[in-house]
Amino acid sequence: MVQNLAPALGKQVTAMPQYNQFQPKPYRPRMSAYWYFDRWPYLRFILREASSFFVAYFAVLMLVQIAALNAGPTAYANFEACLRTPLMLILNGVTLLFLLLHAATWFNLVPRVMLREMRGKMTPEIAAAAPGYIAWIGASIIVALFALRII
Amino acid sequence: MADTIIIEVSRFHPEHDAEPTYQSFEVPLRGDWMILDALNYIKDNLDGTLAFRWSCRMGICGSCGMMVNGVPKLTCETLLTNFAPGPIRVAPLDHFPVVKDLVIELDDFLGKLQKVRPWIIRKDERPPAREFIQTPEQLEAFKQYTLCINCMLCYAACPVYGLDPNFTGPAALALAERYNLDSRDQGAAERTDVLSQHDGIWGCTVVGECSVVCPKGVDPSLAIQQYKLSATKEWFRTWLLPWGNK
Numbered sequence: 001m002v003q004n005l006a007p008a009l010g011k012q013v014t015a016m017p018q019y020n021q022f023q024p025k026p027y028r029p030r031m032s033a034y035w036y037f038d039r040w041p042y043l044r045f046i047l048r049e050a051s052s053f054f055v056a057y058f059a060v061l062m063l064v065q066i067a068a069l070n071a072g073p074t075a076y077a078n079f080e081a082c083l084r085t086p087l088m089l090i091l092n093g094v095t096l097l098f099l100l101l102h103a104a105t106w107f108n109l110v111p112r113v114m115l116r117e118m119r120g121k122m123t124p125e126i127a128a129a130a131p132g133y134i135a136w137i138g139a140s141i142i143v144a145l146f147a148l149r150i151i
Numbered sequence: 152m153a154d155t156i157i158i159e160v161s162r163f164h165p166e167h168d169a170e171p172t173y174q175s176f177e178v179p180l181r182g183d184w185m186i187l188d189a190l191n192y193i194k195d196n197l198d199g200t201l202a203f204r205w206s207c208r209m210g211i212c213g214s215c216g217m218m219v220n221g222v223p224k225l226t227c228e229t230l231l232t233n234f235a236p237g238p239i240r241v242a243p244l245d246h247f248p249v250v251k252d253l254v255i256e257l258d259d260f261l262g263k264l265q266k267v268r269p270w271i272i273r274k275d276e277r278p279p280a281r282e283f284i285q286t287p288e289q290l291e292a293f294k295q296y297t298l299c300i301n302c303m304l305c306y307a308a309c310p311v312y313g314l315d316p317n318f319t320g321p322a323a324l325a326l327a328e329r330y331n332l333d334s335r336d337q338g339a340a341e342r343t344d345v346l347s348q349h350d351g352i353w354g355c356t357v358v359g360e361c362s363v364v365c366p367k368g369v370d371p372s373l374a375i376q377q378y379k380l381s382a383t384k385e386w387f388r389t390w391l392l393p394w395g396n397k
């Protein structure tokens with residue numbers, strides 16, 4: 001029938017017409033641009049992905065810090081003064097929260113993207129995630145010891 | 152506890168409506184009733200024009216998947232009382248074209264399922280002289296993925312599929328991985344062309360909701376991530392090792 005229609009209408013007719021009397025058009029839903037506000041798991045996902053912006057920002061901030069250190073004591077004092085402004089305190093506070101989220105979600109995903117089979121058995125997810133957390137906490141303690149001038 | 156509950160059902164008539172609207176029905180709130188029982192009550196007693204799919208009413212046919220308060224569920228195993236005092240919103244599965252009321256078009260999923268070749272592929276297709284031997288360990292490697300009932304709840308939960316309808320999607324990818332992991336199968340290389348694509352495994356951004364909503368405990372998200380690993384290994388093998396392409 002489709003083949004016979006084509007010359008009659010004088011144009012190309014696809015094998016499956018989008019609409020005719022006996023094949024009504026289905027409703028095609030469109031996703032809202034703000035779909036991630038619909039449910040908490042989606043918002044959590046978007047926050048996880050957005051955390052990478054803060055990771056990038058913090059990397060840049062560290063480069064600026066090294067540059068200031070390299071430029072001499074006055075430049076470094078200016079850099080530190082800049083960090084003490086309320087705007088920077090708020091921004092870096094938010095950055096800290098996102099970095100914690102970034103690290104935790106990263107370690108939680110590790111068991112899903114590695115081969116967990118050992119001696120023919122799947123290692124439990126927690127056992128696969130644990131080394132990351134232990135290394136993270138260990139590194140944080142060492143950094144804290146230096147930062148607080150204990151060693 | 153009140154003895155009735157309000158259900159707001161998505162209604163769409165393709166010949167009259169431009170888009171779906173919600174219609175409220177008051178149904179008895181019984182402790183042993185599922186959402187599906189309430190929909191059948193509506194169809195039998197309140198409005199016979201309501202269209203929805205169902206078959207086995209015991210969570211194995213995969214026909215009655217719908218959005219219940221925004222979450223994809225099999226309505227035959229979702230208790231009404233979980234949502235008391237209501238109201239409950241029942242809508243067709245997200246991301247699929249709606250044919251009428253709660254009925255969606257499955258063609259896209261079925262096409263994708265066929266595309267990933269979810270059957271045992273042998274280099275020599277002649278029937279073997281005897282059955283294939285498989286150890287319990289070899290069975291365990293893919294067993295959870297065999298439990299998929301093609302209910303498409305994972306597609307409704309996947310924002311990647313909603314945003315990009317070309318994405319092969321969780322169930323089809325998990326079923327492809329099910330055959331890749333099967334010790335009897337020799338078709339992994341054939342499936343790579345379809346699976347290791349932007350529309351295949353690399354489209355997945357690990358939202359992980361597919362695995363959360365699966366009524367059969369299948370973990371499609373894990374299958375996709377594990378396949379990303381083996382596809383990467385395969386890429387290194389074929390491109391970096393001079394003898395790898397053999």
